[in-house]
Amino acid sequence: METKKALPILFLVMFLVMIGFGIIIPVLPFYAEEMGASPTQLGLLMAVYSLMQLIFAPVWGKLSDRIGRKPIMMIGIAGLSLSFFIQAMATELWMLFAARIIGGVLSSANMPTAMAYVADVTTPENRGKGMGIVGAAVGLGFVFGPAIGGIFSKSSMSMPFYLAGASSLITLVIIFFFLKESLQKDNNAANQNKAESRWKAFTGPASVLFLLQLLISLSLSGLEATFAYFAAQKAGLGATQLGYIFMIMGFAGALVQGGMVGRLTKKYGEGKVIQGGIVVSAIGFGLILFVDSFTTAAIFLSIFGIGNGVIRPSVSSLLTKTTDAGHGSATGLLSSFDSLGRIIGPPLGGWLFSLSIGLPYISGAIISVMALVLYQFYRTKALVVKTN
Template structure:
């Protein structure tokens, strides 16, 4: 397809966006603390971003169906840039919350619109590979961004936010100048006439895919929230070593998403790749219980990362293929379920960790089993609907 030539541009855009976002990750807690935030307020500051994403991602996805992908993607990236600049000049806790809320509301447009763009410019056979490329760009941004943020934070805690703001502003200009609109005027007109309520997307087999994605993100967010404490207790690992471990995990996941997932989908199909990814993730959770040193932590976490990394692109591809109307609506709702997992996962996993340090990972295995059941229900209902229609 001729439009496929825009996928490398989309990859570059998402890499730059996530690099800018990643730059602030190691710095935000220290900036908040410097301004006077308590640990509870810091937790709220982190959670409110995901809450805004949960609430607004479907709205922006629907807007991209109505007005096109390019303007909504620009709004998302420009909004992220604005929030970073607000952080850079913030002197009060209230200003931090305002910046975080604005960033959450506007940047909620970015991921669902990027996924909808990928769906627009690919055939159904190539869609999983394109979603994998977006996942790889996101993962690489989160690897390189925090390293850059850590370096520049030594100058001043506000400096990384200025850098992130400038990088996001440049990326927004890049979208305006070089990215072509992927949604035809006819489809935009059709999207503007859609009267079906958003919750109708949750009817039928798609509901099982959305719930599956929620469970997978729930388990991932729980691991991310507790693994540092687990590794410290079990293997005596601390911040610098954990940074390397998560970098290795991210690289392993990005390599699979960016290089292998297309071949896996062509050979096995999205469904089998999802099932395989869930099983590998569950094995990863089980192996994490055996962590004893840096090497085992890096290897076992990478096993989990590879399994988890192949699931989202395949789920995204299936959602866009089965959505009754509007790729943006479908991907926006998927992003909301992602955000819900990131809100609930750390809270539940943190509470479980206080009861028994192995419990979050045993629970992760249970969630993986539930995800397999959800895929079975999706597949069964989809096949029944196809037989009914034929």
């Protein structure tokens, strides 16, 4: 049943969640360094969060199919707030690790539950639009969050963490009072049966979509981990200029997700949008090799961001339409594959960069072609199942 009021509230919720994430991004490395973290320990601090999300996102997705989206989302937001406040009050490095583990375990509930919520409240033809709205909220949160964190870190390194914690508490209040449960009681029993195994979603043609998302996430995180070094060597760009470039890229991606994904999927279907997004991403990877100034970096990275930005909402939409599992189980597993890509991507990108500075982007284009081939394989499998 489609609920017009639900999506704007969900947009606000996910925007505030990602604002909190974004606030601590520019601060955490320096904050950890103050507590004596080595570069290796900093890398582990970043990775442990994604590792917890990899493990627990399917668990929360499955639970949301059983007991509802709203309570699981509230657990995720509360856990996020707790982890931010622990980090704000941390005096030793182990406390940061404990907070990141707690945050990773509990906040892994947020994204799969939000996507499952969209699937619950939208009709199949408007599913892409709903997923795009969530994607736009995520993108905009990452645009504004780091800027806020950078400003308030000047007064105190712990202040951004307190702000992120407070933002999460406000989000919790909004969910409690304004977000209605989307899982219908008459569908509860069916969802419970569907959610018997968290790997139920990884069957049939839909299993290919999880692997496709893994490749997309892998290539994106490899770019994010190395582009600062690449732009510094190729165009002499500094941290401030890179911040503006990623902000422009974030705005471009968010605008496309929020304003175009719904129209495109409605007109052409998710499949063509996914393929188009992959092609544009591959072109973006190729263009990045020719970066020689702030302007070219902003344009080429935005081209990549636009292509990459339409893929995840379209994959989520297609998956929830075709899976035999509950929406939460499917989106939880999708988030898990996304996290796996984010764990493998940065060290792989860094290693490729050490061999040749252009290699992460050449490999990104190759991975994009692999993703395109993988989608064709999905189409063939889906067609065989349909005809049988």
